[in-house]
Amino acid sequence: MIHNDVTNLYSSAAMTEETLKKLKILTESAKYDVSCSSSGTVRSNTRGGLGNTVGGIGICHSFADDGRCISLLKTMLTNSCMYDCAYCINRRSNDIPRATFSVRELVELTIEFYRRNYIEGLFLSSGVVRNPDYTMERLVAVVKDLRTIHRFNGYIHLKSIPGASRELVNEAGKYADRMSVNIEIPNECSLKLLAPEKDFKSVYEPMAYIQQQTLASKEERKLFRHAPRFVPAGQSTQMIVGATPDHDRDILRLSSALYARPTMRRVYYSGYIHVNTYDTRLPMLKQPPLVRENRLYQADWLLRFYQFKVDEIVDDANPDLDLEIDPKLAWALRHPEVFPVDINKAPYELILRVPGIGVKSATLIVNSRRFNRINSSHLKKMGVVMKKAKYFITCGELMSPTVNELRPENVRRLLTPSTSKRRDDHQLQLPLFHD
Amino acid sequence: MLTVVFDAYARRSFPQAIQGTDEPLPLFYDEVHPVITDEAKAGRVWKALEKKLSKDALSCLTVSYLSELPELDLHLFRYICKNIDSPVSLENNLADDDILFVTNTFRKVLYERLRMMQFIRFQKAADGTYFGIMEPQYNVLPLAIAHFKDRFADQPFVLYDKRRHYGYYYDQHEVTQVTFDESLPHFVTGKLDESLMADDEKLFQELWRTYFKAVCIRDRLNPRKQRKDMPVRYWKYLTEKNK
Ligand code: SF4
Numbered sequence: 001m002i003h004n005d006v007t008n009l010y011s012s013a014a015m016t017e018e019t020l021k022k023l024k025i026l027t028e029s030a031k032y033d034v035s036c037s038s039s040g041t042v043r044s045n046t047r048g049g050l051g052n053t054v055g056g057i058g059i060c061h062s063f064a065d066d067g068r069c070i071s072l073l074k075t076m077l078t079n080s081c082m083y084d085c086a087y088c089i090n091r092r093s094n095d096i097p098r099a100t101f102s103v104r105e106l107v108e109l110t111i112e113f114y115r116r117n118y119i120e121g122l123f124l125s126s127g128v129v130r131n132p133d134y135t136m137e138r139l140v141a142v143v144k145d146l147r148t149i150h151r152f153n154g155y156i157h158l159k160s161i162p163g164a165s166r167e168l169v170n171e172a173g174k175y176a177d178r179m180s181v182n183i184e185i186p187n188e189c190s191l192k193l194l195a196p197e198k199d200f201k202s203v204y205e206p207m208a209y210i211q212q213q214t215l216a217s218k219e220e221r222k223l224f225r226h227a228p229r230f231v232p233a234g235q236s237t238q239m240i241v242g243a244t245p246d247h248d249r250d251i252l253r254l255s256s257a258l259y260a261r262p263t264m265r266r267v268y269y270s271g272y273i274h275v276n277t278y279d280t281r282l283p284m285l286k287q288p289p290l291v292r293e294n295r296l297y298q299a300d301w302l303l304r305f306y307q308f309k310v311d312e313i314v315d316d317a318n319p320d321l322d323l324e325i326d327p328k329l330a331w332a333l334r335h336p337e338v339f340p341v342d343i344n345k346a347p348y349e350l351i352l353r354v355p356g357i358g359v360k361s362a363t364l365i366v367n368s369r370r371f372n373r374i375n376s377s378h379l380k381k382m383g384v385v386m387k388k389a390k391y392f393i394t395c396g397e398l399m400s401p402t403v404n405e406l407r408p409e410n411v412r413r414l415l416t417p418s419t420s421k422r423r424d425d426h427q428l429q430l431p432l433f434h435d
Numbered sequence: 436m437l438t439v440v441f442d443a444y445a446r447r448s449f450p451q452a453i454q455g456t457d458e459p460l461p462l463f464y465d466e467v468h469p470v471i472t473d474e475a476k477a478g479r480v481w482k483a484l485e486k487k488l489s490k491d492a493l494s495c496l497t498v499s500y501l502s503e504l505p506e507l508d509l510h511l512f513r514y515i516c517k518n519i520d521s522p523v524s525l526e527n528n529l530a531d532d533d534i535l536f537v538t539n540t541f542r543k544v545l546y547e548r549l550r551m552m553q554f555i556r557f558q559k560a561a562d563g564t565y566f567g568i569m570e571p572q573y574n575v576l577p578l579a580i581a582h583f584k585d586r587f588a589d590q591p592f593v594l595y596d597k598r599r600h601y602g603y604y605y606d607q608h609e610v611t612q613v614t615f616d617e618s619l620p621h622f623v624t625g626k627l628d629e630s631l632m633a634d635d636e637k638l639f640q641e642l643w644r645t646y647f648k649a650v651c652i653r654d655r656l657n658p659r660k661q662r663k664d665m666p667v668r669y670w671k672y673l674t675e676k677n678k
Contacts, residue, residue: 050590064661066651368529372528
């Protein structure tokens with residue numbers, strides 16, 4: 001399968017009309033995995049090689065009609081699968097067209113798309129065929145070919161197959177920028193119910209391999225500068241939201257625990273899409289829970305960039321995020337005693353807690369106030385959302401009443417969009433029958 | 436611009452407006468001082484700025500200039516003067532209108548550079564050269580070229596700014612500035628004619644369009660977000676948005 005013919009780099013013999021059909025099938029099958037921004041690695045090109053990665057959040061090359069960023073060629077080696085996970089479109093009991101790419105087709109698609117500036121790199125996953133290691137081996141062949149034969153320096157995200165062996169995970173990590181193992185369901189009982197062939201062990205074990213190997217390689221690189229890097233962009237995972245009765249509290253506690261691990265960079269949340277309508281273990285959702293998904297991402301940002309603790313966002317009294325207002329505003333309304341915050345005096349951490357002030361504007365405020373007193377017109381120019389912030393701050397002449405004078409419930413009413421119409425279709429609707 | 440600053444200090448007279456020589460004069464004016472770019476004068480002003488401003492602020496000045504916005508000139512002029520007059524750098528004082536305007540312009544230009552990096556599409560021509568064309572809002576080609584040269588080091592390419600009628604050609608060693616006869620069909624439409632394409636070009640365009648369609652989740656259609664992140668003005672040259 002692996003071709004060593006370097007001179008054959010530009011030949012497109014592997015590409016045919018058949019490839020077109022496969023690409024359609026395998027992309028349709030891969031698209032529900034949302035964990036696919038390219039980020040984190042900086043790698044400049046090597047002499048005579050192709051590609052670099054730019055670090056930061058990576059480049060979105062296009063935006064699909066669903067508004068999502070297209071940064072990577074997100075596809076699968078095969079969508080045939082011997083497992084039967086209830087939430088997955090590729091489960092073996094589904095009657096859908098199946099296809100399998102050859103290693104060469106995948107390599108060539110990646111390179112040729114990359115050369116045309118369509119993509120930043122490859123995001124590759126696969127259904128499980130024969131056994132986890134057999135599948136993993138072929139995934140490794142693709143990334144190894146790209147890096148060693150084609151000297152490809154673009155971004156590669158590889159999904160590790162649950163249950164794959166440590167050796168193969170270690171081999172893959174030499175070539176991939178990021179690896180991920182999806183948790184999918186934040187609670188082991190629900191996971192076992194929906195994905196009988198999986199358990200937490202099959203997810204956490206490869207995660208642990210990746211972590212150990214990453215840390216080992218970091219140590220080694222302290223001693224030998226040219227020791228190989230191991231998944232330099234760390235690992236990520238994904239949880240499906242709304243397929244089980246789990247609360248946002250359960251999801252976010254798990255995320256927070258995962259972020260405490262040294263190599264976990266991102267947790268993605270994927271609003272459940274009812275792809276297998278016949279399966280009664282799953283809730284009937286008319287629409288994917290997009291608002292809830294969005295609130296989870298906002299909460300995730302609070303954990304990562306706003307110095308929030310998970311218990312400040314959700315707790316046993318508030319196990320789910322408020323769908324009407326964002327989690328930062330919700331926190332502020334539960335804690336009026338913290339406000340108003342004096343923009344000209346308060347420490348950065350406190351300014352960051354003001355609804356309507358983001359990381360960027362908080363930094364600008366702290367930098368600029370050394371030169372002038374900041375007033376509300378400055379704040380506007382720095383990108384502060386005054387409509388929200390005005391209830392929570394004092395700054396010189398600003399006259400609006402604060403959250404304490406107005407009372408939190410009234411501020412809440414003022415800041416809740418009046419068109420919160422379709423609220424109920426985002427709520428979890430439990431199935432009528434459990435099996 | 437730097438010569439303008441030098442002349443203003445030398446003459447102890449500070450302008451109310453700065454104009455290109457081809458612009459009409461305003462209705463009321465007291466005095467017009469024509470400025471002729473002078474490397475030596477400009478160099479002295481730049482040296483003075485280098486002593487005071489951080490590297491980031493210096494690149495903010497040069498990058499914002501590529502916006503080619505006529506309103507920028509006076510703000511930029513005052514940005515420079517204020518910093519020359521002040522004992523410390525004022526670059527972080529965004530409460531100042533001039534500093535804020537220049538800094539915001541700087542950000543907009545960098546954003547347009549990013550958009551070029553995002554939305555340029557190359558088409559492979561029969562001779563192996565990759566051809567990319569765009570009409571960026573600001574003059575960002577000089578800022579973006581290093582990225583493309585590093586990324587596509589092993590492929591010859593042309594990057595063309597049709598709005599400003601120039602581009603760069605990279606031959607796998609060096610980058611040279613080029614201009615073309617823009618009445619050629621692929622400069623008019625942005626699309627290489629099939630007769631000029633490499634053999635597999637058509638297939639890969641088709642593959643990309645197929646991918647673009649297949650990756651969309653139809654339960655989540657969101658054209659508003661699509662247009663916000665990828666404004667329609669870029670669509671003309673996007674392979675996936677054109678047949
Ligand atoms: S193992 Fe993966 S591809 Fe197979 S059914 Fe489960 S989620 Fe789908």
